Amino acid sequence: MNSFNPSIDPIDEEAAALLDVLRSVPEPDPNAVQRGRAVFLEQAGALSQAVSPVEKRRHNWWNNLFPRKEPVKMTAFATILTALVLLFGGSGMTAYAAQSSLPDQPLYPVKLASEDLRSELAPNVQTRLNLQLEFANRRVQEMIDLVKAGQQPPEATQARWEQQINAALRLTAGLGEGQLENALVQIRETLRSQEQVLAQTQASGPGEGILLQAQNRVQTRLQFVDDGLADPQTFRNQVRQGQMQAQPTGQAPGNGPMSPNTEPPGNGSGAPGGYGPGPGACTDCTPAADGSGSQNPWTDETPIPGSGYGPGPGDGTCTDCTPAADGSGSQNPWTDETPIPGSGYGPGPGDGTCTDCTPAADGSGNQNPWTDETPIPGSGYGPGPGDGTCTDCTPAADGSGNQNPWTTGTPTPYSGYGPGPGDGTCINCTPDVEVSDSQNPYTTGTPTPYSGYGPGPGDGTTCTPVADGSGSQNPYTTGTPVPYSGYGPGPGPTPTPVISSGGTGGSEGGH
């Protein structure tokens, strides 16, 4: 199956020639392969402990009151330690980073480690800069996801965001004149977009304060970048001296120039336990009110009460304790709150063996892990009660569809799934949420910029899509076209979206 055998079909030959440039792939680093294998087998060993049959629990009403923790947590924790040891023991291996994990999840440290590795492996400054900004965006998204899930983002996430923005600024300061300006503009756009997303996020309770704090930090950096654009030389000098933010008033002393603008440790209002950033090198000590604890990795500023970080007196090894706002819990970073979709944790009291139950917001489901990424084929995630074999049925919002794991809602751009029951070959049908024309993977929602998706059946080259679908698959937009609105920015080299109001019609469609 895998030996390449070019067909005599001239079309195949032409295609092979087109793709020839990608045929040669450099061999992977043998050390990376070995480490990858070792990590894989370690993971297998850790996961296999949970494979043995689990004693069935009787479904009593008290199960809901006292839900059991999942057995996976402890094994995942052990696996992370192994993975991290291997990660930092050599080059080129990124273990099993879970890209969708959030700060309160077991795989999160591996995600961060893999980011560091990617940054190290980046071939040039521009790529490294892009990565730092991409990672900073991830931090913002993580904060928002946590707040939306009713949790408080840990201080460490903001600190990490800051490190990544600082790294981007340092890289920028090392660039030549013209490049420096371009890079600053790029950072400014990233920060603006982050500021906008943070401002648009609806939050209440403690999460609101965290997002406001994050927004302030973004604004401070924005000001610094704007100043840098006005005076690049001063920018360079300031970065060299580590002064990478517009100088605020009331700066907390003692934490260095890159430290966030916060109150000194132990003085934070309502922070019980007095934990803070002691001066030690210990990473798993219990911080103390007088700051003598350690350089606790979770925070270098006043921690947020109940944030799930470091409040307790434990030794940091407990993985299923419940952290408490009064500090009586443990160093357990995990959550006992409603799990976040995609976190891999489920709310219910099940025994963790059920793979096709529907988790419920009220916790009555089971331990079926949620996901907001593309589910793993065959993983058993899905809304419906089907037998799990159908992979192209139409899922239904009421769960009556089947076990199709993909979606009951509007398909995600690039997810490759559409609502229709067609044969999957049609790539230019208009999807229809009521009665579908096809398995057209395109969206009925707002098309994604650069996705090349358009509403019409055209030839996908240069046409303007129109409201009746007769336009084209115009791939050219860089803006966000309104679905079926009958406009498209056209094929120009610097396209500008034309905002047309209220479903403009076919007259705009031109070829």
Next chain:
Amino acid sequence: MLTTAAMPEAALLDKARSFDRETLGEIYDRYRPGVYRYALRLLGEEGLAEECVADTFYRFLKSLQLGGGPQDHLQAYLYRIAHNWITDQYRRQPPPPLPLMEELKDDQDDPAQAAQERIRQTEVRHALIRLTPDQRQVVILKFLEGWDNEAIAQMLERPVSAIKALQHRALGSLRRMLLRQEQESDELI
């Protein structure tokens, strides 16, 4: 008794379900190179491709742990996970613009030629990314990995006729995109 190296796929999967270490090692050795190649061709970055491979095999283990995973066609299953991972990656982070010529120069004997080749690779990769996920998979598996239509049909769980149709449309789109890029490059020169 068969060694794991000589074991057919179905037998391997049976033993893998009990987390037999030797069997899992064999599965890793057998399928890792292909998954890595596939990821690297589409992602263009070694670190990212390693991440994809690691996560693919981890997800496979998780499926086994949950009592799922494939009954057969393990290779197709692993490629499908990798494919979804890559699709998610692009959803999170659309591809950056094409790099400038100056950024691509390196220490090779002929830097200009090396840079040219990397630009071409990036162009083709970008064109592939703009295909639909299924089209992309069909094109790569058929023309770069050398799979036949039947194997691809098994992987995508579609009839062979659908694979041919996907392939036909994918090549048409690729041709148009690459031709247009060529014209734009010519105009710039």
